Amino acid sequence: MRLVDAGIAITGTEGVAGLGMRAVCREAGLSQKFFYExxxxxxxxxxxxxxxxxxxxxxxxxxxxxxxxxxxxxxAAARLMEADPRVCRILLIEPVADARLRRHVRDTIPAITIAALGDLAAGSPADPAVRMRFSALFGALISLFVEWTEGSLGSDRAAFVRHVCGVATQLVPQLGVRPR
Structure with missing residues (x-):
């Protein structure tokens, strides 16, 4: 777990470009032998x-x-990214910047989306129309959350959440929003 924690620290602050075996071992205080194990x-x-x-x-x-x-x-996502901006960088910024991570995310996101949204994610993740709809949604969410985390959208989290919900339901109407 120390290696993963070190990887989170490096990727969350320096990006994937800073993630190397020696750097991770140094951050974790472990020898390279542990990395390869x-x-x-x-x-x-x-x-x-x-x-x-x-x-x-x-x-x-x-x-x-x-x-x-x-x-x-x-x-909840906004609160987490406020508290730890590394989460935003690892989950939202680095997959756009790094082709290896982008391929990994592209392979995992449809299953995660279906698991999280269930029957609200109408259609199959294999359907290009469904993938386009969710790609548009994720693109908008990535942009909004990056700007939020960097502080350029103000500090009113409730207003941010209302706006994000509005964008999400415009792009994927079946999501709907229940009053709070």
Whole structure:
């Protein structure tokens, strides 16, 4: 876990470009031997860093997802990214910048979306129309959350959440928003 934590620290502050085996071992205070006992290469660690960060987000938003509380989902995500901007960088910025991570995310996002949205994600993730709809949604969400995390959209989280919900329901109307 120390190697993954070190990978999160490096990727969350320096980006994927700073993630190297020596840098991770130095950050974790471990020898390179431990790296190779845990991971076959840096790509495997990068996927573990992404998965651990995604699991943290899923834990934060889980109760709101279960309650089908879309504003609660976005509020929990915004709170987490306010508290730890590394989450935004790892989950939203780096997959756009790094082709290896982007391919990994592209392969995992449809399953995550279906799991989180259930029957609200009408259609199959194999359907190009469904993928385009969710690609548009994710693009908008990425942009909004990056700007929010960087502080350029003000500090009113409630207004931010209302706006994000409005964008999400315009792009994917079947999401709907229940009043809070």
């Amino acid at each position: 845990s991971f076959t290469d840096i790509d495997e660690l990068l996927h573990a860093v992404y998965a651990a960060t995604l699991a943290r987000l899923e834990e934060e938003i889980g109760p709101a997802v279960s309650a089908r509380d879309l504003p609660g989902v976005f509020d």
